[in-house]
Amino acid sequence: MEVAVISVESIKPSSPVHHLKPFKLCLLDQLTPASYSPLILFYPTNDAHLKSTQILTQLKWTLSKTLTPFYPLSGRVKDNFVIHNYEEGVPFIEARVKGHLSDFLQHPQMELLNQFLPCQSFCQQPNPTVAQAAVQVNMFDCGGFALGMCFSHKINDGITGSSFIKSWAANARGSANEAIHPNLSDASSLFPPQESLPSHYTSLMESLWFSKRRFRTRRFVFDANAVATLSAKGRSKLIQSPTRVEGLCAFIWRSCMNACRSISGSTRPSVMSQAVNIRRLTKPRLSRYSIGNLVWSAIASYDPDETEMRMQELVALVREGVGRINSEYLKKLSGEGCTAIYEHLNRLAEMASENPDVFSFFSWHTFDFSEIDFGWGKPIWVGIFGKARRDSPCDSNFIILKDIGKNNGIEAWMTLDENIMAILEHDLEFLAFASLNPCIVMETNKVFCSLEE
Known part of the structure; x- marks a missing residue:
């Protein structure tokens, strides 16, 4: 074509x-x-x-x-x-x-x-x-x-x-x-702009965002039953009703950690970051339609040992990380006191010096892209992109979660180190819940076409 x-x-x-x-x-x-x-x-x-x-x-x-x-x-x-x-x-x-x-x-x-x-x-x-x-x-x-x-x-x-x-x-x-x-x-x-922004921090952000490793992108689909089951697996006395995103993030994160363990033969720290919209968390609330990068990364870290990583524990870490981003925390970050932001970046640099495995999650499930009608009806499918470039530094180990129409399924567009992805593609436990590039189903539930590779 x-x-x-x-x-x-x-x-x-x-x-x-x-x-x-x-x-x-x-x-x-x-x-x-x-x-x-x-x-x-x-x-x-x-x-x-x-x-x-x-x-x-x-x-x-x-x-x-x-x-x-x-x-x-x-x-x-x-x-x-x-x-x-x-x-x-x-x-x-x-x-x-x-x-x-x-x-x-x-x-x-x-x-x-x-x-x-x-x-x-x-x-x-x-x-x-x-x-x-x-x-x-x-x-x-x-x-x-x-x-x-x-x-x-x-x-x-x-x-x-x-x-x-x-x-x-x-x-x-x-x-x-x-x-x-x-x-x-x-x-x-x-967050007032700084005329004399230290170049150290812009360079640090670039080093945290981009990598020259070889990555592979794949689209996995978790149907409604899989999403519900994974959420249920994350239940505990502490968190009795995990959200769809919490359960799915914890499962994907655990699967990636298992893959890393298989590659290295040992355990090392793993970090999960999740982008959080802060517009609704500030006091007073910001406009829903404020322009800019009004997001902050919720950080959860895990130091796996030889025992099995439990979903309940990971779900708790995910919620705890997001919960730390509240109005009081944002108050410290905002205004002229940019020192708190610089201190946060310094902590990220210290964390990165330990060379952990980092996985970044972005949830697009509230954006309703499948409902966008320009006057010719709703889209039959919403895609993102095909693969990361090999000749330029690119975003490293990131997962985008996106709803599938109205059937409560979620697509996970995963760009991972190619060695990690090679293991996930054949991980039977992972594939018991995730379908690799399955068929597209229209809202009428009529199968439109096959997307099998």
């Missing part, structure tokens, strides 16, 4: 924004390395009379309209302090796919997903002034299309990116009243 780029242009805000003041990054933005997070929405042909030119025209116009309130996404970073030059716009790529959407979904090669994206994802961007967002519309011969999007992590966390996509979709389907108006000042007010 061939993907050919037909045109590239820049989409700018529909209303003048050149006169607006530079957008201040928050301190958490400044510390976040430049890399792209991807998303691909696959839409079948629902209207035989709808031409690709109509789809492209509508997407371009409404993207321009959406960029007006989200104008920082149209600019470029300057000196890791502000975003300006809003007239630069968002790259918009039109591509043609030789083949049919159904054929691709019947026998997809996961690495082909990267061809549907406008940027290299989850890898270090050497140029800090890259676009804050980019779009690629891939039109299949059958009329179906894949909408590939990339969002720079410099100001986009999951909430920011999903808010933008939902607002764009609302404008596209003619529901402007449902469009989101973001808050552009909360983040920099709570």
